[in-house]
Amino acid sequence: DFMREYLETEVLVSLRATDSVNILSEVCLRWENHKIMVRWMSKFFMYLNRFYVQHHSLPKLEEVGMTVFKTIVYQNIKSVTTQEILSVIRKDREGEKIDKNLIKKIVALYEKMGMESLDTYIADVETPLLKETRLYYAQKGLQWLNAYDTPSYLQKAETAFQAENDRVKTYLIGITDRKLSKVCEDELLEKHEMALITKEGSGCKALLENKRNEHLSRMYRLFSKIQNGLEPIATLVREHI
Numbered sequence: 001d002f003m004r005e006y007l008e009t010e011v012l013v014s015l016r017a018t019d020s021v022n023i024l025s026e027v028c029l030r031w032e033n034h035k036i037m038v039r040w041m042s043k044f045f046m047y048l049n050r051f052y053v054q055h056h057s058l059p060k061l062e063e064v065g066m067t068v069f070k071t072i073v074y075q076n077i078k079s080v081t082t083q084e085i086l087s088v089i090r091k092d093r094e095g096e097k098i099d100k101n102l103i104k105k106i107v108a109l110y111e112k113m114g115m116e117s118l119d120t121y122i123a124d125v126e127t128p129l130l131k132e133t134r135l136y137y138a139q140k141g142l143q144w145l146n147a148y149d150t151p152s153y154l155q156k157a158e159t160a161f162q163a164e165n166d167r168v169k170t171y172l173i174g175i176t177d178r179k180l181s182k183v184c185e186d187e188l189l190e191k192h193e194m195a196l197i198t199k200e201g202s203g204c205k206a207l208l209e210n211k212r213n214e215h216l217s218r219m220y221r222l223f224s225k226i227q228n229g230l231e232p233i234a235t236l237v238r239e240h241i
Contacts, residue, residue: 003037003065004072007072011073012072014030015027015073015076016076020083023077023081024081024088024102024103025099025102027073027077027106028109034073037065038065038066041065042062042065066112067115074113082124085106085107086129086132089103089129089132090132093136100170101171103171104171107171107172107173110125118173118175125172126173129172130176133164133180137183138187144188145196149199149201150202150203150207150219151202151207154218154222157189157222160184161181161184165181181225185226189225190226193229194232197219197233205236205239209240219233
């Protein structure tokens with residue numbers, strides 16, 4: 001009852017009054033404080049946890065602490081925090097400086113709210129992120145296709161793939177890596193393959209004629225990621241030979 005009252009009257013009220021720019025740091029602070037409170041209550045009432053709780057088949061204080069935080073705080077603020085996470089990741093993609101450690105901490109909170117499962121992280125972070133990523137790279141793919149020749153486009157795509165891989169390693173969870181890569185491959189490579197490899201003056205034919213091996217190597221490396229991605233290139237190589 002004490003934990004519920006404190007979370008409802010203090011924590012949730014404070015978070016609802018916090019603007020979106022500061023919401024992630026405020027949630028992290030409140031979450032860290034809550035973990036300390038749960039940890040000390042578990043120590044103070046160790047006897048209660050060991051005997052009374054077990055004898056009456058009740059949830060332990062640690063479990064109660066996590067559950068009340070999820071139902072009272074997390075469920076009420078997750079839509080705001082998820083939008084802010086996506087906003088910060090977009091800034092990261094655009095080259096702005098962000099607090100990566102803060103994102104890592106907030107992602108860890110989402111993971112913890114799954115109660116030994118990644119379902120909450122997948123539903124509340126990964127799924128919206130993949131949707132946002134698809135929209136972002138669909139837009140970037142068209143921009144780059146119109147602005148750059150094929151080698152420059154592929155260099156930008158390769159840099160983007162590496163950056164997304166680094167993001168997963170730095171502040172997301174490993175299961176997202178392959179899914180994120182697949183979205184990028186769909187939007188940056190598969191959608192524009194024929195336009196890229198047949199581009200006048202810089203497509204596969206031009207690269208072969210000018211023996212631009214470095215660019216051909218990158219083209220092979222990238223399009224080998226997608227299903228049947230090498231077949232159209234093989235046709236152009238065969239015609240060249």
